[in-house]
Amino acid sequence: MSVAQAAAHNVTEGDAGYIQEIWGVNIIPFTYLGAKHMVTGYDHILFLLGVVFFLYKMRDVGIYVSLFALGHSTTMLLGVWFGWGVNAYIVDAIIGLSVVYKALDNLGAYQRWFGFQPNTKAATLIFGFFHGTGLATKILDYDIASDGLLANLLAFNVGVELGQLMALAVILIVMGFWRKSPNFFAQAYTANVVMMTLGFILMGYQLTGLFVAA
Amino acid sequence: MFNAEKPSLDELPSSKQLIRSTVIAGAAAVAILVTVVLPAEYNIDPTGIGEALGLAEMGAIKSQLAEEAEADRQMGLDEQSSLLDSVLGLFVGTAYAQEAAPAEGGEAWRDETTFTLKPGDSAEWKMVMEAGQTAEYQMLVEGGRVNFDLHGHGGGNSVTYEKGRGSTGAEGEVTADFDGEHGWFWRNRDSADVTVKVQVRGEYAEFKDAS
Numbered sequence: 001m002s003v004a005q006a007a008a009h010n011v012t013e014g015d016a017g018y019i020q021e022i023w024g025v026n027i028i029p030f031t032y033l034g035a036k037h038m039v040t041g042y043d044h045i046l047f048l049l050g051v052v053f054f055l056y057k058m059r060d061v062g063i064y065v066s067l068f069a070l071g072h073s074t075t076m077l078l079g080v081w082f083g084w085g086v087n088a089y090i091v092d093a094i095i096g097l098s099v100v101y102k103a104l105d106n107l108g109a110y111q112r113w114f115g116f117q118p119n120t121k122a123a124t125l126i127f128g129f130f131h132g133t134g135l136a137t138k139i140l141d142y143d144i145a146s147d148g149l150l151a152n153l154l155a156f157n158v159g160v161e162l163g164q165l166m167a168l169a170v171i172l173i174v175m176g177f178w179r180k181s182p183n184f185f186a187q188a189y190t191a192n193v194v195m196m197t198l199g200f201i202l203m204g205y206q207l208t209g210l211f212v213a214a
Numbered sequence: 215m216f217n218a219e220k221p222s223l224d225e226l227p228s229s230k231q232l233i234r235s236t237v238i239a240g241a242a243a244v245a246i247l248v249t250v251v252l253p254a255e256y257n258i259d260p261t262g263i264g265e266a267l268g269l270a271e272m273g274a275i276k277s278q279l280a281e282e283a284e285a286d287r288q289m290g291l292d293e294q295s296s297l298l299d300s301v302l303g304l305f306v307g308t309a310y311a312q313e314a315a316p317a318e319g320g321e322a323w324r325d326e327t328t329f330t331l332k333p334g335d336s337a338e339w340k341m342v343m344e345a346g347q348t349a350e351y352q353m354l355v356e357g358g359r360v361n362f363d364l365h366g367h368g369g370g371n372s373v374t375y376e377k378g379r380g381s382t383g384a385e386g387e388v389t390a391d392f393d394g395e396h397g398w399f400w401r402n403r404d405s406a407d408v409t410v411k412v413q414v415r416g417e418y419a420e421f422k423d424a425s
Contacts, residue, residue: 010286010363010365010372010374011279011282011283011286012279013276013279013280013283014276014279014280015276017275017276017279018272018275018276018279020377020379021275021279021361021379021401021403022275022379022380022403023359023379023380024380026268028267028268028269029254029267029268029269029271029272032250032254032269032272036254053218054216054217054218054219056226105217106216106217106218107216107217108216108217110217111217117217120217145379145380147379147380169235169239170239173232173235173236173239176226176227176231176232176235177232179226180226180229180232185216185220188216189216
């Protein structure tokens with residue numbers, strides 16, 4: 001390859017660059033990319049942490065995580081398949097909002113302020129839809145070849161769930177140690193306030209991007 | 215104070231169980247790192263499992279793209295590249311296309327070139343055009359499929375007209391956005407040798423090998 005050639009075309013790097021070089025069904029690579037996306041997607045992880053923060057029974061963890069998975073799988077697959085052109089900044093700001101919402105929920109703010117408890121299962125499912133829409137937007141940016149799209153998309157989705165389970169395993173182990181400490185309930189309040197702060201930062205970051213990029 | 219019930223101690227996992235889980239998680243992480251993550255990210259594959267899963271190829275492609283992008287940044291793109299071209303041109307004669315054979319029952323192609331790419335190899339051919347000029351092309355691919363990037367650059371401008379993946383051929387026309395070199399970069403990402411034949415005609419000064 002000559003020097004001139006290196007400078008000849010605009011190279012797309014990283015995962016997107018790789019995806020733009022391949023075509024056809026690639027199950028394992030797309031599964032890996034889905035898992036990577038979830039494990040490195042701090043916004044999804046934060047929400048997941050919020051959801052399981054006060055869930056002690058594995059059965060409850062299973063129910064809520066399944067609801068979240070159902071939500072984000074649905075909109076991710078539909079969003080990519082139908083090419084929903086949603087504004088990434090707005091969706092990601094809503095994902096930031098989901099973190100704030102869940103932190104306030106954990107703190108019992110809705111009961112204190114409004115005297116009622118919004119349905120936590122419904123909230124998990126609905127915010128799951130938004131998280132999936134965010135995933136779809138990022139996958140559309142990858143520009144996956146139409147050749148083998150459905151199989152690759154399903155593989156990516158399986159990867160997302162695997163990544164979610166891996167993240168969940170780590171969260172549950174850490175929470176397990178933490179909950180045994182006598183100070184857990186004292187620290188839990190602060191932890192949820194910190195989580196809320198991070199959610200606000202995510203919102204501000206995305207909304208700023210919306211105006212800067214517009 | 216919280217939207218949670220205080221759990222009784224027997225609802226919490228035991229210390230022993232937690233430590234065992236931590237050890238399992240750590241061991242699983244090391245295994246996944248060595249067999250999956252390192253091959254897919256850096257093409258580092260001590261076990262050979264990454265290769266079997268098709269993930270080492272991902273790492274290889276990413277590394278190659280990173281090197282090319284880095285080379286781009288070092289070059290500062292066009293200006294120096296054309297300077298380098300002229301310097302290199304002193305030592306390396308540019309290959310030019312042969313006169314194309316007249317087409318049957320149609321307007322003849324003006325130039326054509328045929329070349330074979332091994333898996334992973336690339337080539338580049340360009341037409342020297344002025345802004346607004348239009349050239350027609352036909353590209354035939356045999357033995358496999360090829361990725362291409364139809365683009366132009368010159369005078370500090372660069373533009374991508376079309377990108378193709380797993381292409382078995384294409385035809386159409388390209389209208390130059392600005393004065394410069396406009397044409398194709400191809401890469402064979404298939405598993406076998408691929409032969410590409412390109413025929414061009416229309417408004418351009420020359421059709422040359424820019425590889």
